[in-house]
Amino acid sequence: MKMSVVLGIVHMGFGVLLGIFNHVHFQQRHRLVLELLPEMIFLLALFGYLVFLIFYKWVRFSAADSLVAPSILIHFIDMFLFTSNAENRPLYRGQV
Numbered sequence: 001m002k003m004s005v006v007l008g009i010v011h012m013g014f015g016v017l018l019g020i021f022n023h024v025h026f027q028q029r030h031r032l033v034l035e036l037l038p039e040m041i042f043l044l045a046l047f048g049y050l051v052f053l054i055f056y057k058w059v060r061f062s063a064a065d066s067l068v069a070p071s072i073l074i075h076f077i078d079m080f081l082f083t084s085n086a087e088n089r090p091l092y093r094g095q096v
Contacts, residue, residue: 009048
């Protein structure tokens with residue numbers, strides 16, 4: 001399931017990067033800064049962090065530790081709600 005999320009985010013990033021060729025071909029270079037750059041910043045800031053969390057959890061926790069491993073979904077929801085969940089321990093030191 002998590003691998004499909006990673007592949008979907010890579011696919012979205014590739015689609016956004018293909019927009020470079022459209023903007024250059026149709027001489028709409030202003031769209032590179034006003035459209036493409038904010039899309040990539042948003043995509044990498046949110047979903048790039050999600051991909052980082054997925055890979056970190058794969059490396060850090062094994063199948064034997066899966067019962068004590070924190071939930072990425074709860075971390076991501078708490079990040080948007082600006083809350084913390086005492087039952088869900090941090091994935092790494094310094095995580096807020």
